[in-house]
Amino acid sequence: MSHFDVLIIGAGSAGSVIASRLSEDRSCQVGLIEAGVMPDDPDIADPLKWTMIQGRAYDWAYRTAPQPFTANRIHEWPRGKVVGGSSCLHAMAYVRGHPDDFEPWAQAGGERWSYQGLLPGFIRSEAFTAFDAPTRGRNGPLDVYLPDAEVSPVVRAYIAAGRAMGVATLTDHNSGELVGTSPNSLNIRDGKRA
Numbered sequence: 001m002s003h004f005d006v007l008i009i010g011a012g013s014a015g016s017v018i019a020s021r022l023s024e025d026r027s028c029q030v031g032l033i034e035a036g037v038m039p040d041d042p043d044i045a046d047p048l049k050w051t052m053i054q055g056r057a058y059d060w061a062y063r064t065a066p067q068p069f070t071a072n073r074i075h076e077w078p079r080g081k082v083v084g085g086s087s088c089l090h091a092m093a094y095v096r097g098h099p100d101d102f103e104p105w106a107q108a109g110g111e112r113w114s115y116q117g118l119l120p121g122f123i124r125s126e127a128f129t130a131f132d133a134p135t136r137g138r139n140g141p142l143d144v145y146l147p148d149a150e151v152s153p154v155v156r157a158y159i160a161a162g163r164a165m166g167v168a169t170l171t172d173h174n175s176g177e178l179v180g181t182s183p184n185s186l187n188i189r190d191g192k193r194a
């Protein structure tokens with residue numbers, strides 16, 4: 001029987017990152033157990049197909065209890081059952097969150113859990129190539145892509161309409177300011193889901 005120093009259950013977004021980081025230390029024996037399959041359906045990699053791959057064999061395909069605030073409807077609740085977990089099904093939007101979102105963490109765990117405390121980790125973790133900014137990283141493992149020429153006319157019109165109404169147009173919704181409109185940063189590289 002294999003010996004593991006660390007055993008991780010679930011090779012989803014979090015489990016895969018933890019396994020990868022821990023196994024950088026070659027002396028650490030890391031086991032990773034996943035209930036699902038390998039992500040070998042080519043549709044997973046195709047960003048345009050993200051709404052079409054739910055319900056396939058690698059989706060746990062949960063359903064909610066009836067929801068009183070949506071007229072008691074039962075909703076589909078997809079979750080990845082695959083190496084990569086829900087990051088193989090998700091919509092690829094990369095949003096760090098608003099600094100205020102981290103305040104309860106900071107209150108519970110100290111300043112290093114605040115947005116400012118976590119910022120060096122955000123910077124280290126991403127490979128963002130659209131432009132340089134002190135809040136953005138270029139050399140991390142997580143590809144973050146900001147659409148430019150590909151932004152559709154409908155989205156451009158939406159952003160322009162917001163501007164006409166006095167809603168700020170953001171150049172970067174991942175640098176702290178989140179109220180406004182902007183194209184969405186995506187975990188895509190070379191046309192493929194990251």
Ligand SMILES: Cc1cc2nc3c(=O)[nH]c(=O)nc-3n(C[C@H](O)[C@H](O)[C@H](O)COP(=O)(O)OP(=O)(O)OC[C@H]3O[C@@H](n4cnc5c(N)ncnc54)[C@H](O)[C@@H]3O)c2cc1C
Pocket residue numbers: 009010011012013014015033034035036077078079080081082083084085086087089090091092093094095
């Ligand atoms: C349709 C959809 C769209 C989304 N869109 C976005 C988006 O645009 N941007 C964004 O940031 N987030 C998005 N999310 C959310 C994001 O995907 C999740 O928050 C994130 O992937 C959760 O990571 P996790 O590691 O907690 O869980 P998961 O990635 O779900 O990983 C859990 C893993 O554990 C495995 N597992 C469970 N039980 C066991 C067991 N008993 N034994 C072994 N393995 C087990 C599962 O099979 C799975 O692989 C979306 C999610 C979905 C489903």
